[in-house]
Amino acid sequence: MSLSGRAALTGVGETAYSKSSDKSVLRLSLEASLTAIGDAGLRPQEIDGLIPYPGMGVVAEDLIVNLGLDEVKFSAMTPLGGASPVAAVQCASAAVSSGLCRHVLIPVARNLAAGGRISDRLRQMPQFNTVAEFELPMGAFAPAQLYAPMARLHMERYGTRPEHFAEIAISTRRNASLRGDGMMTAPLTLEEYLASRMIADPFRLHDCSLESSGAAAVVVSRKECARDLPHPVISVLGVAEGHPDSPTSITQRKDLLEIGLVKAAPRAFGMAGLTTADIHVAEIYDCFTYVVLRQLEALGFCRPGEGGDFVASGAIRLEGRLPINTHGGLLSQAHMVGMNHIVELVRQLRGSAGPTQVAGATVGLVTGYGDLGDGTLAILARE
Amino acid sequence: MSEALRPQPRTSNDTLPHWQGLRDHRLRLQRCAGCGTFRHYPRPLCPQCHCFDVEWIDAAGDAQVHSWTVLHHAFHPAFRSLVPCVMVTATLREGVRLLAPFKGDVRHLVPGLALRVGFEDISAELTLPVLVPA
Ligand SMILES: [Zn+2]
Numbered sequence: 416m417s418l419s420g421r422a423a424l425t426g427v428g429e430t431a432y433s434k435s436s437d438k439s440v441l442r443l444s445l446e447a448s449l450t451a452i453g454d455a456g457l458r459p460q461e462i463d464g465l466i467p468y469p470g471m472g473v474v475a476e477d478l479i480v481n482l483g484l485d486e487v488k489f490s491a492m493t494p495l496g497g498a499s500p501v502a503a504v505q506c507a508s509a510a511v512s513s514g515l516c517r518h519v520l521i522p523v524a525r526n527l528a529a530g531g532r533i534s535d536r537l538r539q540m541p542q543f544n545t546v547a548e549f550e551l552p553m554g555a556f557a558p559a560q561l562y563a564p565m566a567r568l569h570m571e572r573y574g575t576r577p578e579h580f581a582e583i584a585i586s587t588r589r590n591a592s593l594r595g596d597g598m599m600t601a602p603l604t605l606e607e608y609l610a611s612r613m614i615a616d617p618f619r620l621h622d623c624s625l626e627s628s629g630a631a632a633v634v635v636s637r638k639e640c641a642r643d644l645p646h647p648v649i650s651v652l653g654v655a656e657g658h659p660d661s662p663t664s665i666t667q668r669k670d671l672l673e674i675g676l677v678k679a680a681p682r683a684f685g686m687a688g689l690t691t692a693d694i695h696v697a698e699i700y701d702c703f704t705y706v707v708l709r710q711l712e713a714l715g716f717c718r719p720g721e722g723g724d725f726v727a728s729g730a731i732r733l734e735g736r737l738p739i740n741t742h743g744g745l746l747s748q749a750h751m752v753g754m755n756h757i758v759e760l761v762r763q764l765r766g767s768a769g770p771t772q773v774a775g776a777t778v779g780l781v782t783g784y785g786d787l788g789d790g791t792l793a794i795l796a797r798e
Numbered sequence: 799m800s801e802a803l804r805p806q807p808r809t810s811n812d813t814l815p816h817w818q819g820l821r822d823h824r825l826r827l828q829r830c831a832g833c834g835t836f837r838h839y840p841r842p843l844c845p846q847c848h849c850f851d852v853e854w855i856d857a858a859g860d861a862q863v864h865s866w867t868v869l870h871h872a873f874h875p876a877f878r879s880l881v882p883c884v885m886v887t888a889t890l891r892e893g894v895r896l897l898a899p900f901k902g903d904v905r906h907l908v909p910g911l912a913l914r915v916g917f918e919d920i921s922a923e924l925t926l927p928v929l930v931p932a
Contacts, residue, residue, distance in 0.1 A: 554877040563867030616868035
């Protein structure tokens with residue numbers, strides 16, 4: 416039995432995004448949750464499945480007691496760092512299509528003042544235990560520091576240049592400028608990109624995603640329960656999770672350029688019965704510019720090593736053949752762990768993405784990228 | 799001293815011989831007693847043959863550059879006075895990798911460059927490996 420076409424994204428919600436917030440992580444979770452539930456045309460009591468985001472202290476029980484949920488039949492967590500939200504869509508799709516429950520709520524919330532900072536992740540994610548023992552004492556533990564050797568190897572092996580990374584930062588900022596509701600909306604030039612300070616060579620400041628407070632949430636529903644709801648049905652056609660070798664240490668990975676998405680992509684496309692040529696819009700997890708470039712290769716939009724040329728061709732711009740991160744992504748809108756990417760893909764496929772709407776977009780994909788290379792991918796389509 | 803304390807490794811019975819070896823300026827690696835496969839970082843089980851028994855072998859000490867980065871921003875206060883710092887991902891002769899600070903000129907780094915493993919005593923309790931040009 417395939418999962419394809421048996422679950423749907425029925426509701427999406429977001430709070431405003433900012434550097435700081437005086438609201439608790441739980442309060443932020445609940446605000447986005449109520450918006451998503453309302454957007455789906457549901458009453459909170461109709462939610463019978465929960466997948467809270469791990470590491471921030473919000474558990475299913477908190478959602479039950481605050482939302483007044485009497486009939487929760489399914490709860491889970493998908494602790495894959497930045498791959499978690501798409502992994503949660505996979506988990507929810509399996510739960511609703513198996514008949515365990517009908518409507519799964521998936522909220523993500525962060526507050527930088529309450530465990531939301533990047534340097535807190537080491538303690539929140541057991542995936543980092545090996546890094547914490549062997550690499551942290553040497554001073555390398557933040558994602559920028561751990562991923563920089565991957566980007567350097569790509570440059571050495573394939574001739575990838577800072578200008579290629581810049582194109583990703585600049586085109587993403589352009590989308591954020593058009594939308595106007597993200598954290599960084601001032602246009603970014605190549606000169607500003609190149610002049611920004613080095614964090615971990617080759618990553619400059621503008622290669623790195625933002626740190627944000629706020630929340631985003633989606634509702635995944637059994638397909639038969641989605642038809643009577645207010646919005647067009649956005650189906651989950653394909654979804655997959657993949658882990659690279661040595662998922663606890665990038666240093667020990669046979670080839671530093673390997674990522675879990677290499678394994679996940681053929682499975683998700685196979686489940687959907689689609690190819691890259693069918694994709695109208697893509698929301699690609701952009702914790703760092705390089706990670707976007709490498710995922711474009713892993714997804715099959717270009718061959719390994721050709722990511723630089725692919726982005727330099729203008730392909731990923733709003734008017735290009737594969738518009739990406741139409742909301743401004745983690746680089747310019749906000750770092751909501753990629754739940755904002757899922758929200759945006761649903762809006763694109765509904766046709767409600769405003770100034771950055773891709774005309775006629777009915778099929779799209781969204782990726783997640785977990786901290787040491789775990790990969791997730793969902794392919795969604797409007798029925 | 800006002801400088802923040804460098805984070806100390808949280809060792810376990812699976813990893814302790816490695817850390818004790820560093821204090822003696824030896825880079826000790828696990829070699830599976832069942833099938834002879836080296837593994838690093840230390841962990842309980844051989845993924846090839848699922849044997850728990852290990853021998854601890856001193857690495858020969860030669861390595862090749864796989865990749866590198868230059869750390870400019872210190873994400874922890876203990877490292878503020880140490881940046882910028884070159885961190886090299888090196889492949890040891892034994893086939894496993896070592897991530898360590900490189901004590902040499904970053905402009906000379908290319909994939910495959912030959913390196914040697916050295917040691918730096920951080921404190922009475924902690925010694926860390928470093929990489930130097932061969
Ligand atoms: Zn073995």
